[in-house]
Amino acid sequence: MAFLPSWVCLLVGSLSFSLAGDLNFSDLYPPLWKESPGQFSDYPMENGTYIINPWIFPERLGIYKILLNQTATYFEKFASGNEQNLLWGLALQHGWQYSSGRLADPSQRTDCGYESDHLCISVDSWWADFNYFLCALPFLAAVDSGLLGISSDQVRLRPPPVDQKRFCYDVSGCLLSFPEIMNKWSNFYKCVHSPSSTFEDILEYLWDAHIFTLNNIFNTFDDRYVYYSKQEAKFEKNWVNAVEYIGAARIPTTFIRVHESQKGLPPRILSKMDTASGISDFTALQNTVLSGLSVLGTVSKLTGEVDIFENKFIQSLRRTRWAVSWGLAAWSPVCGRSPAAQSWGPRAVTGGWAVSSRPVMRAVGGRLVAGGRADSSRPVARGSGQVVSRRRAGNL
Template identity: 65%
Template sequence: MMALLSSWACILIVCFSLSLGEAANLSDLYPPLWEESPGQFSEYRVENGKYIINPWIYPERMGMYKILLTQTARYFEKFGPENENNILWGLPLQHGWQYKSGRLADPSQRTDCGYESGDRLCISVDSWWADMNYFLCAVPFLAAVDSGIMGISSDQVTLLPPPKDEMKFCVNVSACQSSISTAMRKWNIFYKHLQSPFSSFEDLLKYLWDAHTQSLHDVSERFDHRLEYYSKPEADFERTWFVDVKYIGALRLPTTLIRIHELQKGLPPRMLVKGDRIPFISDFSQRQNIFLFVLNLVGDVNNWTGSLSLTIWNYFMKTQNAREKTLEFIETILEKFNSTSPK
């Protein structure tokens, strides 16, 4: 059991400890339509003294991330230049991949929401990815407003609800504090430590991942029924992704700009469809096939052990030294893997 756990755990970290590389221009790594998205509150509509944001339009939701990254940049200056080491980059980059890969479109195909032939910038409320992502956008954004980081008061911004299932989504600070209170509290704890001059990078990663995983945990059951819209390979991938995030969170993967940009090169560039057999999907790169294979392996081991593997993983990842040594070990393996890979 321990040998198996050790093997797949190492493979998991290989996938999530990709080489950082060097970017000639950090702006080349930004998510799709980053430059076109709002970068300040004044770019949104104002009604009765409130900023009105429609998170069901891709640029408007991405703009929420852009403002968040801008307003928190000063707290990450001590960790590196150009805001590259802002660990909130993982959120907009993930959303950008969802958009680019077609995962924000209407999976039921009853509308043209999100499709190239229809309303490409529309985010469908029937999309499992879009719904889960909502709580990794609205909650950290509104918690930042509540913490005072955003420079406006808690009652100065509201989000528009989706065209259906409105009660499943909170649209302002007070509503989120009522309906998803634990996650909001953990995001507030993260921002409290972010504003402290004594918090280390490792401290911030801990509180970020605590808030991130809690946000998904609190709402996952609300959207299980969305999975019926997808092919079996895609639905299985969604379930596996939800499980794997728990392992990544325990590792406290640094969600910086360059690292996450490199990581996402292994993610599937399109929706999985009937007939896709991992790791033999012909129009996916070797890296993407291997990445999906490992994600499935982690999910399978988690299911086989009844989450015992996650308990063991959490135990071994408790200390900073263990996490650092594990990353160092895997990065050594990765370097050898890269040096032997065909060009």
């Protein structure tokens, strides 16, 4: 049996905490949440079409706000107050990108995203470009599904000042350019809308669409890396790598859980002087998470392409999610056993290293094989417990 590396357990665990007690949601919202649009009428209209500029932070954030408002009723059966809405993960992640300066022009050739133009989202930002596909496409798929109460031709997004051909801006254009991604998000909304869907059903479809989106645009913005330090570019690649593990574990992207987990993310762009685990203006948790991402990325990159994983890999990840949620990380055998333990806050997570921890896999004879390109990239096949990804091993 292949055991999970302890760093994987740590990273999955860091996204598995939820807070007890009463919390004031207004203190936890993304930056400028209250000031952002929350309904279509808050946006300008031209010739009967709502026009949204996704290159201005409050307007892009407003897209998430509309999605959360319009889908709230479907998540009420799981908890009141929309806290269990799984779309919070996308909105809160975008908020972190803004507050950490990752939406600003990394080339510094313009003032976009800086003090004099702080609401601007730069098309040269790797983070902004990736986020666009996890904002515009889920949004337009929701419009196309009828979930948002307007017709497919009633909303259009403004293009960026350059590189317009890399993006799509309305339902018809996105269906033409990215039909498979749009279909994945449409399936997610069908599941959300279905009265018989369980929380786990919706969670599966969410991560299916999310990982499929990342895999299909992974190499699209490689030219953006030149604008960043080597450390930040590595972090960007490692983050995408880690998200595949998080998705395989089906971590719920609910409001409080995601808000708390983001405390471990770097609060600013990494510079060439930053060394993982020893950054003086980062918290201990932030240094630990950054180190874990680095280790996980290195192991994934160096792994051979024919390593075999048992299907228990994915089940182990999911058990880790619940074990850590209940504070049992120090005792659970899910992460494997070894004489050594990795220190993590007040407790230790034990675990031995797997031969490979590559999340990019293809199904072969009921087992998981790293590397290669699969016909499907569904990260959690229903009933099979397998992970399939379209990215080739070694991309990181």
